[in-house]
Each structure stands twice: as C-alpha cells, then as structure tokens.
Amino acid sequence: MIALAASRPRSNIRVDLQLIAEMVTPGSRVLDVGCGDGALLDWLQHNKQVDGRGIEWSQAGVNNCVRQGLSVIQGDAETDLRDYPSEAFDYVILSQTLQATFDPKVVLGEVVRIGRRAIVSFPNFGVWHVRLALLLTGKMPVTDSLDSAWYETPNIHLCTITDFVELCDDLGIVIEQAMVLDRKGRPRHLRAPGFMSNLLGEQGLFVLSRR
Amino acid sequence: MTSFHLPATTPAAEALPAVAPVAPGIVLPGKRLDFPAREPLPLDCGVSLAPFTVAYQTYGTLNAAKSNAILVCHALTGDQFVAETHPITGKPGWWETMVGPGLTFDTDRYFVICTNVLGGCMGSTGPATINPATGQPWGLSFPVITIRDMVRAQLRLVDYFGIDSLFCVAGGSMGGMQVLEWAATYPERCFSALPIATAARHSAQNIAFHEVGRQAIMADPEWCNGEYQRQGKRPERGLAVARMAAHITYLSEAALHRKFGRSLQDRERVSFGFDADFQVESYLRHQGSTFVDRFDANAYLYITRACDYFDLAAEHGDALVNAFRGTRTRFCLVSFTSDWLYPTSENRAVVHALNAAAANVSFVEIATDKGHDAFLLEEPEFFATVEGFLNGCAEHRGLSKP
Known part of the structure; x- marks a missing residue:
C-alpha cells in the first residue's frame, strides 16, 4: 500500500472533491456512493492509502473505474446500501448524489448506519440566485450546478441547506461539521448552517454521524 | 487440507503423458500429477478417492516468491488446454484470446495453471478412467463428485507447486462456481477471485436443462447403463443431443437470430421433411457431432451433477454472506446482459452477499x-x-x- 502512493501520485481533482478528500483520515475504509468516474476514490487510494470502494449507477462509470483497478460495483444507493453491515466503513461519501436518489431519507439513514461518519454534499436550492430566478422568471432555475432542464434533470429531490438540516434533525443525525461552498467549490466563510449560508452557499457540505 | 505440505509425489509422475479415454489413439500433451493410494482425496459424498490423477497445463513462469500464480478454472466441457491448440480437435485453446504473452492474463507476468476438473475426461480421474481395483473403467461406480471436490483436487496441485496464496482464481460459468468455492473454502489461499457469468447455486432452470442432457444420454441404447466402454460402444447420439440442447442455453435469442435468422441450409426452399432445412439446425447438429469426438458421456453426467449440487449458501448455514465473512480476498464479478443461463441477477446475489460481508468487490455487467x-x-x-x-x-x- 505504501509503494502505491509513491508510484502514482494523483492531483487535480475538483475543488469540492478535494475538500472532501482532506476530511478523510489516511488508511481508513471509505465507500463512495455515486462515485462517477472514480476520480475521488482514485485520489484517496493513491494519496491517503484508503481501502476504497464505490457504488455507481452508470455502467460506463463502473467499467471505467474497474478498468483503473478501483473496487466499484454497479448498483444504486436505494437497493444496495442495505446489504452492508453497520459501521462497515469509516467514511461513506455521498457527493452530489443525494438529490438524485428516489428516497433521500432512507439513503441518508443508511449512510450514517454503514459509515462511522458520512460526508454529504449537495447543490443548495436555497441560494439567492436560484430563489431570484424562480421569482423573476417563474421557471425552474438552470445554473452551473443544476444544469439540466426540469424534464431531463437527474436531480429529482432538490433541497435547501435548511431543508437538509431539518431532515437530519428528524432522523436524529448529528451534524459534526457543516460548510457551504461557492460557485467554484471553494469554502465560504459563513456560519453554517444558518440563514446567510442558506442564502449564499452554492453547495452544502456536511459531516454527519449517528447519535 | 489447508496446511501446506511438500510434494509427496515423485516428480517423475509429472512427466508421464495423460491419456484421453475418448480418443484412445491420442496421447495427450501436457502434465499430470498422480496421487498414490496413500494420499486419498476425501469427497463430499463420504468416500475417498485414491489413487487419482490431476491433469493440468501451465503457461508462463512461477516467480521466486510464488506470488504470481493464476488458477484458471474451466467450464462444464472445457479442459486444461486454455491457450494452445487442442490436441484432439485441433482448434485454438478456449481462452486463447485472454491467456498469453501480452494478453489480459499476461503470461509474461503471471504463471497460469489450469487443471482438468476431477470427473473430467482429459486426463484427470473421472468415470472413464480405469479403476485400479477392478481393472475396468469406473463408469457409474465412480463416486458422485461436487464442485468442492474439484477444488480440493486443484488444491493438491497448488500445494505441490508450493504456492501459499494464488494471486488470482478465475473462471466463467462452472469455472466461476469453482472460483466461488475456492474463495469460500480456502480464502487465505486466494489473493483475488474473478468469478465470471456464474452463480452461487444452480437454479431450477439450470438443473432442468442439465436433466434434459442427462436423459438424452441415458436414452441412447449405446449408453448401456453406463457400461458402454466395456461393451465397446459409445452413446454418441445421446451425447450429441445433450450438447445441442445445452448449446442453445449458451447463446441468446438475439445472437441466434443475428447468426441464422430463418435462413435455409444449402437449399432454396424447405424440404417438407426432417432434414436440417434451417441453418440453425445444421449448426446445432454440427455442434453435437463434433462434441462427441472430445467428450465422454459419463463425464458429462458427473460434471453436470456437480453443478446441480452446487449451492454455496447451503454449505454455509443457508446464508450466502457466511461463505465470505471476514474474507480479505479481492473480488471482481462480471456478468453479461444477454446471459439467461447465469443472469446478472444471480451474479448480483453474490455481490450483495459480498457487500454484506464488507468484502472488497467490483462488479461489472457487460452489454452484449x-x-x-x-x-x-x-x-x-x-x-x-x-x-x-x-x-x-x-x-x-x-x-x-x-
């Protein structure tokens, strides 16, 4: 494992993924739910020597990951998370995936069950320009992070940061850390969660655990 | 069984050529390891088999650390000739596209071993082998073997090589069952496992197709209640029909349609008779007739039975997850969208069990x-x-x- 890090150092992952990656303790067990092309997993494996696994819905994504030597299964969060034993991982990462699930409540409950900690990020539907766009145009907003028209978006369960915090409360989930990100995925120095972070944050990024 | 022991067999035993009972004129190339009567193989059915032979082939070189060995497990009617011209059929090895220098199983890098399964007919001990106790072929007196018995025999060979941990155990279909059995029974001997297009148990449909094949063989008068060798006969028609039925299950409706459609064989119109009017009929007849040249009918009965008896969950308290608990083996499962014999759902059931054991697993479904x-x-x-x-x-x- 040590030789791995030396052989293929990785850099250049998306800024928001970099933020998530930095939260992960080296050598830990990580499950990336909705791992896409495996960029984060690959980075974590080679720079933090994690024991990394992924679940990805798209066949092309999975094949691409396994081709790179990553341990990824084709599956979806709704049906596959329930198989895992409790606390099977140190971190379960749900990056930009929650809003695309059919049952975010169940998924959120599962990620904090199977991970000692869950790291969850999602686009904030409460950000000021989304609110304004809806108010002024009367149409579903299309933005950098919500870039599809309403009829073709995979994001079927959009929420605001305040909504998310309420759901965590309902589920008895502890918010260990909360931050909001700007348009480029950089952290904004705002008290989160809170009114201003919900108004100005482009994305929410939370570290959660079970009470 | 799991303890490592030095080879008790003489190296000379390795040099003897194996004999294919189905093609008495042909001496098989390749290697064999003979286990003498003092080293019996305990079988699931309760009896011990001794002496017995494992015929095998290797490709590439075992490194000094003995850490680069891949055991390839063949499917129902495959054999140890993975990556070379088949000694009987003259056709390319069954995985010649995968195994070789610079290929996926790169023999410049890995040491690839493939054994003929126990119960087979390409040199390993099976029903067509002479039983030394009687001087006659075993026939139906050969003990019914299981997938786990096949794996136990393979383990003996792996021990003989002094390999503590196989780098990978890989195989498709029945080969995949052996991979799963290896991973479940000898997890510390498998660094990684690659079960392809397989299942942790044989479904009712799979058993049903096998039963059709077996009944076709047994319905052939030349089968002689399994004693055809003694009587100088061969149940070729029965075995060919078994192969024809099985061959359909290996294809898909789409593949059959693409290949043959309703095209006629060497004729302009149907014959209003029972010749092979259609190309697909002619193709199946050819598959059947070439198969009997290289396969033994009783071996077909025994090996299909081994598949039918396979149920990994049943071996582990009816919960598949128990088969993999605490495993450190790295798994990769592969299924194919149009495979209706070992469909994605069966492969996925294994993935779910591995997830429940928090195992390191990849799973890819290939669209084809x-x-x-x-x-x-x-x-x-x-x-x-x-x-x-x-x-x-x-x-x-x-x-x-x-």
Whole structure:
C-alpha cells in the first residue's frame, strides 16, 4: 500500500472533491456512493492509502473505474446500501448524489448506519440566485450546478441547506461539521448552517454521524 | 487440507503423458500429477478417492516468491488446454484470446495453471478412467463428485507447486462456481477471485436443462447403463443431443437470430421433411457431432451433477454472506446482459452477499447480445475490465510489471 502512493501520485481533482478528500483520515475504509468516474476514490487510494470502494449507477462509470483497478460495483444507493453491515466503513461519501436518489431519507439513514461518519454534499436550492430566478422568471432555475432542464434533470429531490438540516434533525443525525461552498467549490466563510449560508452557499457540505 | 505440505509425489509422475479415454489413439500433451493410494482425496459424498490423477497445463513462469500464480478454472466441457491448440480437435485453446504473452492474463507476468476438473475426461480421474481395483473403467461406480471436490483436487496441485496464496482464481460459468468455492473454502489461499457469468447455486432452470442432457444420454441404447466402454460402444447420439440442447442455453435469442435468422441450409426452399432445412439446425447438429469426438458421456453426467449440487449458501448455514465473512480476498464479478443461463441477477446475489460481508468487490455487467458464451468471445469491454482488476490487484500484491 505504501509503494502505491509513491508510484502514482494523483492531483487535480475538483475543488469540492478535494475538500472532501482532506476530511478523510489516511488508511481508513471509505465507500463512495455515486462515485462517477472514480476520480475521488482514485485520489484517496493513491494519496491517503484508503481501502476504497464505490457504488455507481452508470455502467460506463463502473467499467471505467474497474478498468483503473478501483473496487466499484454497479448498483444504486436505494437497493444496495442495505446489504452492508453497520459501521462497515469509516467514511461513506455521498457527493452530489443525494438529490438524485428516489428516497433521500432512507439513503441518508443508511449512510450514517454503514459509515462511522458520512460526508454529504449537495447543490443548495436555497441560494439567492436560484430563489431570484424562480421569482423573476417563474421557471425552474438552470445554473452551473443544476444544469439540466426540469424534464431531463437527474436531480429529482432538490433541497435547501435548511431543508437538509431539518431532515437530519428528524432522523436524529448529528451534524459534526457543516460548510457551504461557492460557485467554484471553494469554502465560504459563513456560519453554517444558518440563514446567510442558506442564502449564499452554492453547495452544502456536511459531516454527519449517528447519535 | 489447508496446511501446506511438500510434494509427496515423485516428480517423475509429472512427466508421464495423460491419456484421453475418448480418443484412445491420442496421447495427450501436457502434465499430470498422480496421487498414490496413500494420499486419498476425501469427497463430499463420504468416500475417498485414491489413487487419482490431476491433469493440468501451465503457461508462463512461477516467480521466486510464488506470488504470481493464476488458477484458471474451466467450464462444464472445457479442459486444461486454455491457450494452445487442442490436441484432439485441433482448434485454438478456449481462452486463447485472454491467456498469453501480452494478453489480459499476461503470461509474461503471471504463471497460469489450469487443471482438468476431477470427473473430467482429459486426463484427470473421472468415470472413464480405469479403476485400479477392478481393472475396468469406473463408469457409474465412480463416486458422485461436487464442485468442492474439484477444488480440493486443484488444491493438491497448488500445494505441490508450493504456492501459499494464488494471486488470482478465475473462471466463467462452472469455472466461476469453482472460483466461488475456492474463495469460500480456502480464502487465505486466494489473493483475488474473478468469478465470471456464474452463480452461487444452480437454479431450477439450470438443473432442468442439465436433466434434459442427462436423459438424452441415458436414452441412447449405446449408453448401456453406463457400461458402454466395456461393451465397446459409445452413446454418441445421446451425447450429441445433450450438447445441442445445452448449446442453445449458451447463446441468446438475439445472437441466434443475428447468426441464422430463418435462413435455409444449402437449399432454396424447405424440404417438407426432417432434414436440417434451417441453418440453425445444421449448426446445432454440427455442434453435437463434433462434441462427441472430445467428450465422454459419463463425464458429462458427473460434471453436470456437480453443478446441480452446487449451492454455496447451503454449505454455509443457508446464508450466502457466511461463505465470505471476514474474507480479505479481492473480488471482481462480471456478468453479461444477454446471459439467461447465469443472469446478472444471480451474479448480483453474490455481490450483495459480498457487500454484506464488507468484502472488497467490483462488479461489472457487460452489454452484449452474445449470451452466456460471451465470456469466451471477443468482448473488448470485458477484457479491459479484467485487465484493470488484475492490474489493481497486482499493485496491491507488489507484482512488478513485466
């Protein structure tokens, strides 16, 4: 494992993924739910020597990951998370995936069950320009992070940061850390969660655990 | 069984050629390891088999650390001639597209071993072998063997090589069952496992198709209640029908349609008779008739039975997860969209059990219309998946690139 890090150092992952990656303790067990092309997993494996696994819905994504030597299964969060034993991982990462699930409540409950900690990020539907766009145009907003028209978006369960915090409360989930990100995925120095972070944050990024 | 022991067999035993009972004129190339009467193989059915022989082939070189060995497990009617011209049929090896220098199973890098399964007819002990106690072929007095028995025999060979941990155990279909059995029974001996287009148990449909094949063989008067060898006969028609029925299950409706449609064979119109009017009939008849040249009917009965009896969950308290609890083996499962014999759902059931054991697992479903046989055919996406998995494992194992 040590030789791995030396052989293929990785850099250049998306800024928001970099933020998530930095939260992960080296050598830990990580499950990336909705791992896409495996960029984060690959980075974590080679720079933090994690024991990394992924679940990805798209066949092309999975094949691409396994081709790179990553341990990824084709599956979806709704049906596959329930198989895992409790606390099977140190971190379960749900990056930009929650809003695309059919049952975010169940998924959120599962990620904090199977991970000692869950790291969850999602686009904030409460950000000021989304609110304004809806108010002024009367149409579903299309933005950098919500870039599809309403009829073709995979994001079927959009929420605001305040909504998310309420759901965590309902589920008895502890918010260990909360931050909001700007348009480029950089952290904004705002008290989160809170009114201003919900108004100005482009994305929410939370570290959660079970009470 | 799991303890490592030095080879008790004399190296000379290795040099003797194996004999194919189905083709008495042909001396098989390749290697064999004879286990003498003092080293019996305990079988699931309760009896011990001794003496017995494991016929095998190897490709590439075992490294000094003995850490680069891949055991390839063949399917129902496959054999140890993975990557070379078949000694009886003259056709290319069944995985020649996968195994070789610079290929997915790169023999410049890995040491590939393939054994003929116990119960087979390409040199390993099976029903067509002479039983030394009687001087006659075993026939139906050969004990019914299981997938786990096949694996136990393979373990003896792996022990003989002094390999503590196989870098990978790989195989499709029945070969995949052996892979799962290896991973469940000898997890510490498998660094990685690659079960392809397989299942943790034989479904009712799978058993049903096998039963059709067996009944076709037994309905052939030349089968002689399994004693055809003694009577100088061969149940060729029965075995050919068994192969024809089975062959349909290896393909898909789409593949059959693409290949043959309703095209007629060497004629302009149907004959209003029962000749092979259609190309698909002619193709199946050919499959059947060439199969009997290289396969033994009783071996077909025994090996199909071994598949039918396979139920990994039943071996572990009816919960598949128990088969893999605490495993450190790295898994990669592959299924094919048009495979209706070992469909994705069966492969996924294994993935779910591995997840429940928090095992390290990859799972890829390959889109193809070629049916179950896709794992034997040119499927670039499949090759890339396997190569990626092996490369990842090799990195973790510290195997250098060639």
